[in-house]
Each structure stands twice: as C-alpha cells, then as structure tokens.
Amino acid sequence: MIVADSFEQVRSVVTGKAGLAPTMGYLHEGHLSLFRAAREKSDTVVASIFVNPLQFGPDDDLSRYPRDLDRDHRLAEEAGVDVLFMPPVDEMYPVPPATRIVLDGVADYFEGAYRPGHFEGVAIVVAKLFAGIQPQSAYFGRKDAQQLAVVHRLARDLSFPVEVVPVSTVREADGLALSSRNRFLTAPQRQQALALSRGLLAAADAAEKGELGGLALESLVIAEVDDSGLDLEYVALADSATAQPRAILEGESFLAVAARVGETRLIDNVAFSVEGDLVTVDRGQTLEGPSVLEEE
Amino acid sequence: MIVADSFEQVRSVVTGKAGLAPTMGYLHEGHLSLFRAAREKSDTVVASIFVNPLQFGPDDDLSRYPRDLDRDHRLAEEAGVDVLFMPPVDEMYPVPPATRIVLDGVADYFEGAYRPGHFEGVAIVVAKLFAGIQPQSAYFGRKDAQQLAVVHRLARDLSFPVEVVPVSTVREADGLALSSRNRFLTAPQRQQALALSRGLLAAADAAEKGELGGLALESLVIAEVDDSGLDLEYVALADSATAQPRAILEGESFLAVAARVGETRLIDNVAFSVEGDLVTVDRGQTLEGPSVLEEE
Numbered sequence: 260m261i262v263a264d265s266f267e268q269v270r271s272v273v274t275g276k277a278g279l280a281p282t283m284g285y286l287h288e289g290h291l292s293l294f295r296a297a298r299e300k301s302d303t304v305v306a307s308i309f310v311n312p313l314q315f316g317p318d319d320d321l322s323r324y325p326r327d328l329d330r331d332h333r334l335a336e337e338a339g340v341d342v343l344f345m346p347p348v349d350e351m352y353p354v355p356p357a358t359r360i361v362l363d364g365v366a367d368y369f370e371g372a373y374r375p376g377h378f379e380g381v382a383i384v385v386a387k388l389f390a391g392i393q394p395q396s397a398y399f400g401r402k403d404a405q406q407l408a409v410v411h412r413l414a415r416d417l418s419f420p421v422e423v424v425p426v427s428t429v430r431e432a433d434g435l436a437l438s439s440r441n442r443f444l445t446a447p448q449r450q451q452a453l454a455l456s457r458g459l460l461a462a463a464d465a466a467e468k469g470e471l472g473g474l475a476l477e478s479l480v481i482a483e484v485d486d487s488g489l490d491l492e493y494v495a496l497a498d499s500a501t502a503q504p505r506a507i508l509e510g511e512s513f514l515a516v517a518a519r520v521g522e523t524r525l526i527d528n529v530a531f532s533v534e535g536d537l538v539t540v541d542r543g544q545t546l547e548g549p550s551v552l553e554e555e
Numbered sequence: 556m557i558v559a560d561s562f563e564q565v566r567s568v569v570t571g572k573a574g575l576a577p578t579m580g581y582l583h584e585g586h587l588s589l590f591r592a593a594r595e596k597s598d599t600v601v602a603s604i605f606v607n608p609l610q611f612g613p614d615d616d617l618s619r620y621p622r623d624l625d626r627d628h629r630l631a632e633e634a635g636v637d638v639l640f641m642p643p644v645d646e647m648y649p650v651p652p653a654t655r656i657v658l659d660g661v662a663d664y665f666e667g668a669y670r671p672g673h674f675e676g677v678a679i680v681v682a683k684l685f686a687g688i689q690p691q692s693a694y695f696g697r698k699d700a701q702q703l704a705v706v707h708r709l710a711r712d713l714s715f716p717v718e719v720v721p722v723s724t725v726r727e728a729d730g731l732a733l734s735s736r737n738r739f740l741t742a743p744q745r746q747q748a749l750a751l752s753r754g755l756l757a758a759a760d761a762a763e764k765g766e767l768g769g770l771a772l773e774s775l776v777i778a779e780v781d782d783s784g785l786d787l788e789y790v791a792l793a794d795s796a797t798a799q800p801r802a803i804l805e806g807e808s809f810l811a812v813a814a815r816v817g818e819t820r821l822i823d824n825v826a827f828s829v830e831g832d833l834v835t836v837d838r839g840q841t842l843e844g845p846s847v848l849e850e851e
Contacts, residue, residue, distance in 0.1 A: 266714055351714075358678070358712035361655045382654070383713070386682075391714035393689060416654035417679070418562055418647075418687035 260336040262343045266391035269344050275302025279394035279421075281385065284308035285325040285439035286334045287552045289429040292544070293398040294338040296426050300396050306335050307344040307388060309351060314380025320522075325439050334551065344392070351387065360386055365412050365502045369515060370405050370526070373492050378409050385410055389419045397421050401541060402428040402436050404513040404528045408502040428527070428543030430456060431550055436527045436543065441552055443523040451487045455516050455527040458483030458494075462514055463529045463540040471508040471533075480516050492517040492524075499530065509533050556632040558639045562687035565640050571598025575690035575717075577681065580604035581621040581735035582630045583848045585725040588840070589694040590634040592722050596692050602631050603640040603684060605647060610676025616818075621735050630847065640688070647683065656682055661708050661798045665811060666701050666822070669788050674705050681706055685715045693717050697837060698724040698732050700809040700824045704798040724823070724839030726752060727846055732823045732839065737848055739819040750783030751776075751812050751823040754790075758810055759825045759836040767804040767829075776812050788813040788820075795826065805829050 263269045278301030280293035290306075297304045308331060315321035328345070335343050359379055366378035389397065397414075399407050411423050429437045434456035435449065444452060458480030462470075465479060473496040480494045497504055499511035508531055515528035530541040559565045574597030576589035586602075593600045604627055611617035624641070631639050655675055662674035685693065693710075695703050707719050725733045730752035731745065740748060754776030758766075761775060769792040776790045793800055795807035804827055811824035826837040 266716065270716065353711075356712040357659050357661055357708050359657045359659065361657060363653050363655065365653055387712075387714040390686060391716060393716075412653050415649075416652040416683075418683040420562065420566065420687060420689075 260332075260340055260343055262332070262345060264344075264346055265350050266346070269305060269342055269392050272342055273303045273305065273392070276395040277301060277303045277305055277392060278396045278398065279388060279392055280304070280306045280398040281388050282306060282308055283310045283324065283439065284331050285327055285442075286331045287429070287437045287439065288546060288550050289400050289402065289437040291334060291338045292429055293400060293426050294335065294340050296424060297396065297398050298339040300424075303341045304339060305342045305344055305392055305394065306340040307346070309344075309346055309384065311351070311380055311384040312348065313352075313383060314377050316374055316376055319374065320440070320524075323443075325442050330551070351384065356383060358383065360413070362409050362412060365405075365408050368405075368502060368504060369493055369495055369497065369517070373517060378406070381406055381409060382413055385413060386417065389414065389421055394421050396424055398424050398426050400428060401425050401530055401543070402438070402527065404499065404515055404530065405497075405502045408500060411500065427541055429550075430543045430545045431553070432546055432548065434460065434545070436525075437550055437552065438525065439552070440523055440525065444520065448520045448523070451489055451520050452525055454483040454487030454489055455480075455518060455525060459514060459516060459527055459529045460542060463531075463542055466508055466531060466538050467540060469538075471538075473504075473506045473508065476508065476514055480514065484516065484518055489518040489520050492519065508538065556628075556636055556639055558628070558641060560640075560642055561646050562642070565601060565638055565688050568638055569599045569601065569688070572691040573597060573599045573601055573688060574692045574694065575684060575688055576600070576602045576694040577684055578602060578604055579606045579620065579735065580627050581623055581738075582627045583725070583733045583735065584842060584846050585696050585698065585733040587630060587634045588725055589696060589722050590631065590636050592720060593692065593694050594635040596720075599637045600635060601638045601640055601688055601690065602636045603642070605640075605642055605680065607647070607676055607680040608644065609648075609679060610673050612670055612672055615670065616736070616820075619739075621738050626847070647680065652679060654679065656709070658705050658708060661701070661704050664701075664798060664800060665789055665791055665793065665813070669813060674702070677702055677705060678709055681709060682713065685710065685717055690717050692720055694720050694722050696724060697721050697826055697839070698734070698823065700795065700811055700826065701793075701798045704796060707796065723837055725846075726839045726841045727849070728842055728844065730756065730841070733846055733848065734821065735848070736819055736821065740816065744816045744819070747783045747785055747816050748821055750779040750785055751814060751821060754779030755810060755812060755823055755825045756838060759838050762804055762827060762834050763836060765834075767834075769800075769802045769804065772804065772810055776810065780812065780814055785814040785816050788815065804834070
C-alpha cells in the first residue's frame with residue numbers, strides 16, 4: 260500500500276480504473292466495506308483520510324474528532340487498499356477557497372438544516388477528490404443517506420464521469436450503527452443510543468407488513484427515542500434522490516433519525532425500495548462480534 | 556475532425572494529452588488563436604461550442620447570440636481541432652442543476668457586478684467541461700480578463716489537474732477587439748466602439764512611460780469613451796489573479812472597460828506585468844486584414 264500526500268502523487272500511482280472511498284479516518288468495518296466494494300470493481304483502490312474542517316460548524320466536534328492513523332493504516336492495508344491518500348490541510352486548502360459549491364433542495368433539510376454549511380464543506384471536498392483523482396467509481400455509506408443524495412447530485416450536475424456506489428450501513432451485533440463518534444459514548448449512553456436502531460428496525464418491520472404512512476413510521480422511531488432519554492433532532496421519511504420529505508413510503512426512500520446523547524450527535528437510517536406492493540428494506544449488515552471500535 | 560455531442564463520446568475519442576478551448580461559437584480569429592495554442596501543447600485538441608444559457612441574465616442577449624455552425628465547423632477544422640464538442644442543452648443540463656458554484660471576491664466586481672449570476676453560469680459550465688473532458692490544459696482569451704481570473708481560481712480551488720493558459724486578445728487592424736457581438740454593430744457604432752481600444756492603448760503607452768496611477772490610467776480611457784458617445788459601464792485597474800480593484804499599477808494587472816453602444820455591450824482590456832521599473836503590456840495581437848467577422 261502506497262501512502263500519498265498529494266493529488267499529483269495519487270494520479271502518478273493509479274493504473275486502470277480507480278475506485279475511491281473518501282473517509283475521515285478512525286476506520287471501522289463500515290469503512291472497510293467501502294474498501295471491499297471498491298476492490299471488486301477497481302484496478303486501483305484509493306482510500307482517502309481527511310478530516311475536512313470545512314464540513315464542521317463552529318459548534319461541531321472538529322477538534323475532538325477521533326484519530327488513530329496507525330490503526331487506520333493497518334486496517335486499510337488489510338482491506339486491500341492500494342493507495343492511502345492522507346493529504347495535509349495545506350494540500351487540500353493551500354489558501355482558503357474562494358469557490359463555494361451550494362446544493363439547493365437536496366441539502367435543505369435534515370443534516371443541512373441542523374448543520375448549516377455542512378454540505379457546502381462536503382461538496383467542495385468531494386468535488387476536489389473527484390476532480391483531482393478522477394475515479395471511475397466512488398463508494399459512500401448509506402448511513403449518511405442525505406450525503407449520498409448530495410454526492411449523487413453533485414456528480415451528475417458537474418458531469419463527473421464517476422459511478423457513485425452506495426454501501427450498506429454496518430451495525431454492531433446489538434444494532435448500533437458503526438460511527439467513529441461511538442467512541443465518545445459512555446456505557447450508559449451506548450445503551451441509550453440503541454433506541455435509534457431499535458426504532459428504525461421496528462419501522463422497517465412495520466413497512467414490510469404494509470405500513471406506508473410516513474407519520475406512522477416516524478412515530479415508531481419517536482416512541483423509542485422518547486423512552487430512551489435521547490435528545491431527538493429529527494425523524495423523517497424522505498426521497499432518497501432528492502432528500503425531500505415524503506408523507507407516504509414509495510419509490511426509493513430513507514427513514515432517518517438524528518439525536519444527541521450528551522455531547523455526541525448520532526445519526527442512523529434504514530433505506531426502503533417500493534415496487535408495486537413489495538417493500539424491500541436495507542437495514543444494513545450486522546456484525547457477529549464487536550467491531551474494531553470496541554477493541555480498545 | 557470528429558463532431559461529438561456527448562461527454563462520453565469526447566472521452567472515447569481523446570488520446571494522450573487533451574487541450575480544451577471552450578467557446579460559444581460564431582468563431583473568429585480570437586477563438587482560432589486558442590485552438591492553435593492548444594494544438595502546440597496537446598495530443599488531442601477539443602473545442603467546445605455551447606451557448607450556455609446559465610451565463611446569460613434575463614436582460615442579456617441569449618436569444619440573439621449569433622450562430623453560424625457551418626462556418627464554425629470549417630474554421631475549427633482548418634485550425635487543427637480534432638474534436639468539436641457541440642452538446643445539446645439537454646446533454647449539459649438534463650435537469651436544471653441543483654448545484655451552484657459561487658466564487659467570492661474574484662466575481663464580485665466589474666462583469667460580476669454588471670451581470671448578476673453571469674459567473675455562476677460560467678463556473679458551472681467550465682467545471683462540467685473540466686470534469687467531463689479531463690483536459691490537461693485549457694485555453695481562455697485574455698479579452699475576458701475577469702473570467703480568466705475566475706477560471707484560474709475555480710480550477711485551483713477544485714483541484715482540477717488542468718493548466719489554464721491565457722491567450723492574447725486578437726484585434727481588427729483598427730484596434731477593435733474581436734467579439735462575436737461585433738456583428739451587431741452598425742458602421743457608425745463600429746466607429747464609436749474604437750474609443751475602447753484607443754483609450755486602452757493610450758493608457759498602455761502612458762504606463763510604459765511610467766504612469767502607474769490607477770486613476771490617471773483610467774482617466775485616459777474615460778476621456779476617449781466620453782468623447783465617443785458610448786455608454787460607459789466601468790473602467791477599472793485590477794489585480795489579474797484576484798480581480799480586485801487596484802489603485803496603483805503593480806504585479807500582474809489588467810485595465811478593463813465595458814460600455815454599451817445601442818443594444819450591444821462591449822468589453823476590452825489590456826494586461827500589464829510590472830517587474831521592478833519595467834512595465835510590459837499585452838495589448839493583444841492585431842490582424843493585418845479584416846477578420847472573418849467582417850466577411851459577410
């Protein structure tokens with residue numbers, strides 16, 4: 260595995276079809292599933308690790324975002340990454356960019372509303388990675404459902420010749436969606452946090468049994484979150500492509516939730532696909548044992 | 556010469572280093588000088604012709620922008636273009652883009668102030684051409700001095716691996732900068748329009764003789780324009796990289812003017828480079844006989 264710190268170096272070592280998995284590091288099995296998906300379709304798998312300051316707001320957790328570069332290096336290499344791109348901030352932003360990329364509509368609600376400026380930061384860093392690395396395919400986790408919609412739209416609107424590939428959420432054996440931020444949770448908070456996946460999975464069950472009402476599905480999540488003592492930000496059913504709220508489950512949709520426990524903000528979702536009377540749910544994949552995040 | 560109507564087709568025929576010259580068609584010697592500059596540095600020269608609706612405001616001249624595709628085809632082929640990319644609007648914008656690219660600072664003054672939204676339109680179409688064609692070099696005329704600053708900044712901020720190459724303005728024998736919009740000028744208007752280049756060239760002479768004051772240089776242009784009866788929009792000395800106004804001639808600068816004659820809006824500029832006491836001016840290159848625009 261080659262470690263690169265500049266776009267030019269990445270381009271100089273890529274051969275054939277490049278598959279890109281952008282991350283902020285502190286890798287876990289969710290990231291590894293991106294790398295493995297990239298491995299299947301690519302000649303050169305490029306993973307990036309960059310904690311992008313522009314996607315953090317003033318009240319966000321940029322300064323305490325977890326880092327463990329030795330473990331990241333080992334995990335990326337084991338998962339078949341060919342090029343690990345770890346740019347310093349001054350490679351990505353040699354000067355503060357004058358260019359802003361704004362997505363209307365798709366970035367308006369949910370994360371866009373609760374984290375002003377977040378998707379502008381995501382958009383510019385993803386655009387830079389697409390422009391500077393020129394991947395044929397790029398892998399993003401379904402856990403960030405709205406980000407996936409933003410990236411799909413960005414790639415299409417700017418004519419990047421890249422296939423944006425969604426990869427299922429990975430969950431701990433008890434249902435908690437993997438997140439680098441899980442490491443901030445105390446044992447009691449971690450128990451509380453299970454309300455998110457419990458609520459979403461209950462809604463997934465109800466949808467498979469024919470419940471298509473957005474409010475009804477959202478209520479199942481709200482009930483679990485309220486009981487748990489988490490501080491709920493939003494629960495919403497939305498169109499997967501446009502990230503606009505939906506009243507009725509149809510087409511490609513996601514049911515997303517965001518909540519705070521103490522200082523930590525958690526998000527999770529399940530993805531639905533409705534064809535005729537058939538409702539298919541992507542609940543994510545569940546690990547059999549503890550994730551690498553639980554190892555310390 | 557291959558005529559392509561999709562990004563995919565362009566990518567499929569490009570070999571080696573691609574040089575891109577984006578245009579809006581109705582080609583003249585200014586465009587041809589872009590193609591020839593591209594020819595020198597590229598294995599495949601791609602010229603695009605696309606009258607981009609997003610860079611025209613509601614009061615601009617989109618509907619009457621001149622077109623002559625047969626002549627364009629002939630001139631492009633003669634100038635050594637390998638691929639002529641003429642995308643229909645629905646290849647560029649299959650749906651109205653949700654993505655907006657905004658440049659702060661560099662797009663604030665001059666054209667940015669007089670044509671609100673213009674540089675957002677320029678930025679998205681140039682970003683799409685860079686993303687979809689992946690050129691190693693791209694050629695833009697110095698006549699659009701602020702656009703050149705915008706494109707330089709966009710390419711850098713988004714990490715496109717493209718060299719943005721400025722190409723000198725081309726002028727008719729009497730000094731008028733070539734522009735597809737010149738065809739709208741009546742004979743008397745064309746005489747009036749000469750005030751722009753006369754003023755700029757007078758300022759260039761003064762600068763070479765040591766006049767470094769922005770107001771003094773601007774005054775030389777204003778005097779000519781006022782005498783001519785043109786409707787002046789702005790005259791400004793600006794930093795070539797940031798497109799911010801400058802009070803004193805230094806470093807890389809341009810002196811730009813915009814004015815209306817009847818329904819037609821004209822712009823022109825000269826570019827300065829100051830090193831120590833030495834002032835070098837790019838006045839553009841002057842044709843010996845009438846341009847192809849005068850042929851009809």
